[in-house]
Amino acid sequence: MRLVTWNINSLRLRLPLLAQLTLDERPDVICLQETKVPDPLFPADKLQELGWEHQVYWGMKGYNGVAILSRHPLERVLDVPNWCGRGDSRHVAAWVSLPHAKVLVHNFYVPAGGDIPDINENEKFAHKLSFLKEAREWCSQQAAEKTVLVGDLNIAPCEHDVWSHKQLLKIVSHTPVEVEALNAWLATGFVDAMRHVTPEPEKLYTWWSYRNRDWRKSNRGRRLDHIWVTPDLLPNVKAFRVLKDSRDWESPSDHVPVVMDFTI
């Protein structure tokens, strides 16, 4: 199984890029975040034409939105929480029926959390931490097997997941309180598959801000996008690639796709 996770930052705007990615990589499954398209306007037919026969998606007007596209049958998981009681389209889950196995895929878009890392001054940061706590509590009650959890988790947990650990300690996405919350969630039964394959101190980034003249030269990246697996799947993790060059595609997303290959 080849699986991709990508914050596409508007599915409709970047449909041509998704088509290119589909042709270039031939993934079995792709998880998208920030599709920014309400369900009635989801481009299901166009994705069908690209070979994405099976689709589960949940969007809303203007922002958020997640989707799982697959060449193999999908069985959507319906009994998932209404995170923070908000009705936000930030999570979908589905069983993927591969020829010789079934795998559960969770696709998350964690709240970004605003600019000020203080729950009293910034409601968005409070929301982010609440979301992480709920996710940890819920996952601790799920069977920790045959599961891949991916998405834009909006946190760069490791020292070498950011361009400057010291300079980002008070920047939302790399504050100790967020890292602690993310690691507590991870510890409910997952392994950080990207860091399992490529341990620190090697730098890993999946996102570069739009607000840089030359993103490659300044290289102020962060690893906000993640692939977690339950330990039973760890022997099946082969390799991954961060498609860094896609950051230079025409009208790119600020996140780049991460491709992981499994021997499943």
Next chain:
DNA sequence: ATGGTCGACACTCGA
């Protein structure tokens, strides 16, 4: 320390 750039949508918000 500041402002820098996007996308959706309708003026400004979220990132």
